[in-house]
């Protein structure tokens with residue numbers, strides 16, 4: 001029987017959710033209660049199912065998102081998620097067919113790119129996606145971190161536990177407060193939006209995600225345990241930081257062995273960042289901190305007296321980008337200096353390829369189709385990797401992934417495209 005790919009009707013949702021659950025190796029059942037809880041988060045018009053007869057065997061959906069470009073401008077994106085094919089129907093081209101359909105729809109909608117977070121590295125390069133942001137996850141044994149008790153404020157209870165303030169911290173007089181989930185739903189989005197306007201690689205976060213993150217919406221299949229939430233208030237009362245963490249309960253031989261696991265740490269100032277990390281390192285009974293997925297150039301290790309105490313547990317690709325509108329992408333981001341390049345992009349899907357002239361400068365940039373000779377040639381996914389400034393064009397030339405036709409062109413691209421701080425996407429979708 002032929003396999004059929006189509007958007008969903010409301011009646012298809014239970015079967016589709018079950019397929020998604022099985023694709024992600026969750027328990028192969030879903031309650032009616034959970035279907036109804038998930039329903040409001042799914043736009044049926046942007047949800048594809050692959051059907052074998054009347055059985056759903058593949059799932060795929062997208063939603064509207066904004067991604068922050070270098071310089072802070074929001075760029076409209078199609079975010080792809082819930083991709084799964086039943087093990088009985090894998091490697092028959094179902095993902096390829098659904099992706100092709102969605103990328104064409106995204107192009108028609110006028111989105112500048114598509115985004116996703118890939119379960120496994122080898123899946124999406126073939127569709128023109130390139131890894132654009134990376135994450136690091138550190139684990140810190142607090143006892144080895146070399147925190148300096150000499151910096152403890154008189155009366156600070158950290159003095160008694162022997163866990164001191166970070167060396168070199170300057171205390172501007174802000175404070176850390178424990179808050180509940182309702183407060184996070186009120187304060188968190190404001191902070192996230194402030195950060196998103198500045199940090200390349202950040203994506204918009206819906207109200208629903210905040211409700212899920214704070215347990216206001218709880219799926220029966222996930223074991224929700226209320227996490228701890230803390231905010232950092234600057235001296236003027238502004239919330240400049242948010243920390244959400246959980247703590248394992250573990251004791252051995254009457255000694256605490258607890259690990260604090262960061263779920264969210266968002267900070268709008270160095271003071272907020274340092275104060276929240278310091279707070280977490282000072283919680284009694286916590287002997288270890290797992291950082292969660294941070295930007296690879298996060299300052300955490302450098303806050304410690306001994307940065308080697310921050311052991312890298314994960315270093316991996318995170319957000320993948322698939323350019324759909326090259327002139328828009330390259331003219332929307334900012335550049336530190338003047339420079340021009342002609343870039344030829346190959347796109348087997350016929351969506352975004354061509355030869356483009358970039359005229360960049362600190363006051364703005366233009367990017368238009370051109371007939372001039374190309375300085376650099378690459379596949380469209382390589383532009384996805386380079387656009388947020390995290391990767392070096394020279395490195396890709398060395399790897400044979402970018403062709404340099406004019407000596408020095410890769411160096412020009414590096415000066416134009418790379419950024420002082422690495423892009424970071426703190427969201428999961």
Ligand SMILES: CC(C)(COP(=O)(O)OP(=O)(O)OC[C@H]1O[C@@H](n2cnc3c(N)ncnc32)[C@H](O)[C@@H]1OP(=O)(O)O)[C@@H](O)C(=O)NCCC(=O)NCCS
Pocket residue numbers: 023024083084085086089090091092093094095096097117118119120122123126
């Ligand atoms: C990953 C997944 C969606 C692929 O779906 P699929 O329908 O089997 O993919 P296709 O048949 O369209 O595969 C197209 C190509 O990609 C390759 N490919 C697909 N998944 C791959 C993987 N995980 N690793 C390496 N290559 C993969 C196929 O081998 C095929 O290559 P070919 O064209 O050279 O033969 C499916 O295997 C799945 O559901 N996996 C578990 C859940 C998951 O990882 N979802 C992705 C979440 S981001």
